[in-house]
Amino acid sequence: MDLPEQLKSVQFFFSKLPGVGEKTAMRQTLQITNWNEKERVQFAEALVALNSLNNCENCGFFSSNSVCNYCQDEHRIETRTLCVVESITDFMAIDRSEQYKGLYHILGGVLNPLMGIGPEELKIPQLLKRIEIDKISNIILAINPSVEGDATCSYLRQKISENINVERIGFGIPMGGSLEYLDSLTIMKALENRKSFT
Amino acid sequence: MDLPEQLKSVQFFFSKLPGVGEKTAMRQTLQITNWNEKERVQFAEALVALNSLNNCENCGFFSSNSVCNYCQDEHRIETRTLCVVESITDFMAIDRSEQYKGLYHILGGVLNPLMGIGPEELKIPQLLKRIEIDKISNIILAINPSVEGDATCSYLRQKISENINVERIGFGIPMGGSLEYLDSLTIMKALENRKSFT
Numbered sequence: 001m002d003l004p005e006q007l008k009s010v011q012f013f014f015s016k017l018p019g020v021g022e023k024t025a026m027r028q029t030l031q032i033t034n035w036n037e038k039e040r041v042q043f044a045e046a047l048v049a050l051n052s053l054n055n056c057e058n059c060g061f062f063s064s065n066s067v068c069n070y071c072q073d074e075h076r077i078e079t080r081t082l083c084v085v086e087s088i089t090d091f092m093a094i095d096r097s098e099q100y101k102g103l104y105h106i107l108g109g110v111l112n113p114l115m116g117i118g119p120e121e122l123k124i125p126q127l128l129k130r131i132e133i134d135k136i137s138n139i140i141l142a143i144n145p146s147v148e149g150d151a152t153c154s155y156l157r158q159k160i161s162e163n164i165n166v167e168r169i170g171f172g173i174p175m176g177g178s179l180e181y182l183d184s185l186t187i188m189k190a191l192e193n194r195k196s197f198t
Numbered sequence: 199m200d201l202p203e204q205l206k207s208v209q210f211f212f213s214k215l216p217g218v219g220e221k222t223a224m225r226q227t228l229q230i231t232n233w234n235e236k237e238r239v240q241f242a243e244a245l246v247a248l249n250s251l252n253n254c255e256n257c258g259f260f261s262s263n264s265v266c267n268y269c270q271d272e273h274r275i276e277t278r279t280l281c282v283v284e285s286i287t288d289f290m291a292i293d294r295s296e297q298y299k300g301l302y303h304i305l306g307g308v309l310n311p312l313m314g315i316g317p318e319e320l321k322i323p324q325l326l327k328r329i330e331i332d333k334i335s336n337i338i339l340a341i342n343p344s345v346e347g348d349a350t351c352s353y354l355r356q357k358i359s360e361n362i363n364v365e366r367i368g369f370g371i372p373m374g375g376s377l378e379y380l381d382s383l384t385i386m387k388a389l390e391n392r393k394s395f396t
Contacts, residue, residue: 001292001294002263004251004260006244006250007251007260009210009244009247010241010245010247010248012244013237013240013241013244015231017224018225018226018229019222020226027216027217028215028218029248031215031216032215032248033251033286035214037249039272040245040246041246041249043211043242043245044241044243045242046204046207046208046211047239047245048209048238048242049204050208050238050240051235052204053202053204053231053261062201063202073349078215088231089225089228092199095199096199100229119275136199138392176298193241
């Protein structure tokens with residue numbers, strides 16, 4: 001079927017989104033053709049407005065000021081604890097759990113020499129500076145488990161002074177998970193990470 | 199969590215799309231923050247370009263000219279057959295099946311007096327004129343089964359000259375469907391529509 005170019009180009013952008021295939025993208029595009037002109041212009045303006053998003057100089061999270069509310073929070077600074085994450089979405093996931101009350105630092109990825117991603121491409125120099133400035137004494141590495149993630153954690157452990165307590169988040173069976181359906185690597189990690197149970 | 203307004207407004211538009219909830223909308227919005235500025239601007243321009251989409255004067259399908267390729271196709275005109283559908287997406291679904299080689303007419307909905315949708319709100323007057331101009335002799339009502347759809351079909355049958363052969367598409371068990379999981383109405387229709395089997 002011979003569809004207008006206008007539809008195809010909107011479909012192209014929708015299909016770049018996670019979990020959106022070509023069919024869904026066209027369905028969404030057709031849906032938007034039912035909106036009124038004003039709504040489409042507003043949607044377009046909202047997309048362009050994302051260009052004005054700023055990031056916190058310290059941790060890398062979204063912020064309208066140069067330093068975000070998290071980094072300015074006295075209670076968080078006083079914990080002297082810094083949680084290192086890969087991405088903004090990982091930051092948000094930890095924050096949603098409402099279990100962590102310290103500072104954050106977003107690396108912007110993990111080390112990947114094959115892809116040309118070294119410490120300078122990530123926010124690692126800034127992390128090392130920040131540890132000194134904020135007098136951090138505890139670091140939680142909330143880096144996802146993968147070959148690159150593990151290597152990044154080892155690299156950071158070497159670079160960070162031995163006086164500082166560095167921990168990595170626990171790996172094991174997720175809540176609601178079932179041994180029957182979990183991969184062997186997760187089960188191996190869960191066995192390694194067993195704790196005395198009283 | 200206190201997220202910037204820019205994110206919330208993009209999330210709002212994504213969540214208006216079919217099958218996109220608030221969580222998915224935010225995930226897609228965050229994904230777009232990883233695009234470069236130029237891509238976001240191009241996406242925005244593509245959305246605004248939808249405002250320039252034109253519809254065929256005859257059938258209502260997308261067209262860059264005043265009359266679309268379907269309506270200009272001599273082979274289709276010669277069939278003297280017109281398929282009446284509710285929407286552009288229904289048009290596309292029938293065309294995808296590659297079983298129908300006649301003309302189309304998009305009503306733009308079905309009659310719904312409670313919602314104030316009468317024949318004038320739909321492309322019914324245009325349909326009646328077109329039947330004369332194009333010397334249509336067969337009409338296929340490819341209207342979805344519903345109270346309003348059924349009423350629309352009855353109304354059209356009354357309005358269309360008795361010399362013209364009017365048929366409605368068949369209802370029954372869909373391919374791959376299983377009697378066990380189908381609703382009673384579909385099974386009732388399937389029993390009504392049984393055919394001699396030799």
